[in-house]
Amino acid sequence: TLDAGGALAAAGERATLLGAAGGAARDLDGLGLTWVTRADDARYLAGTRAGELLWLDAAGEVLERRRAFSGAVHRVLVADGALLALGEDEGKLVLAAWGPGVELRQKVSPTRPGGVAALPAGRVVVGTESGQFWVYETAGARRHVRVSVGHEGAVQWFATSPEGEVLLSAGDDGTLAAWAVGADGALGLLERRDLEPAGDRVVSMHPLPDRRLLLGTARGLSVLCRWPAAR
Secondary structure (H helix, E strand, C coil): CECCCCEEEEECCEEEEECCCCCCCEEEECCCEEEEEECCCCEEEEEECCCEEEEEECCCCEEEEEECCCCCEEEEEEECCEEEEEEEECCEEEEEEEECCEEEEEECCCCCCCCEEEECCCEEEEECCCCEEEEEECCCCEEEEEEECCCCCCEEEEEECCCCCEEEEEECCCEEEEEEECCCCCEEEEEEEECCCCCCCEEEEEEECCCEEEEEECCCCEEEEECCCCC
């Protein structure tokens, strides 16, 4: 995860906390981190291979932990005061959400983890291995609508623009698609394009200030782009 104050980069059993400019880096070993994001201005939120959610301070100290799944946590995000997590539970892939007026714990359609992003109107979108989206209502704990997309491979990554009006999706087939997000969470395709060079694919997405987005690719490239406008 990247932010103005520093970065917490996780990879398997090792993680490194990179402080602000001039700050010392700190190794966080043995936590088994699988996913990290910002919880708020003072804390990070991480998932582990053991199914726990960890809240970390800016120095990397564990402040709080919660058992969320029996298996690994694959995705974690915080949106509108709600905590969303995708993880393995009893051999099934489960989407869970906690927060004021939010209660969701449901097996989801993908058989392996994909991208997750929050949408307006209390909804969350999950990518599938078949290139489709499933949208769930966090308050109603039910599937809302399926969106067929142009991706021919698994949808592993989502990112939402700062104002939440555009959703970007990336597929294992090396394509990117931009979607206009309606006030009710409905999605409409804006554009779709192939990554260059051909055969490459996105392996990370990091929203940046000034409506910019940093993409990392399987071939080791860093791609800086701007959000498309919602038409």
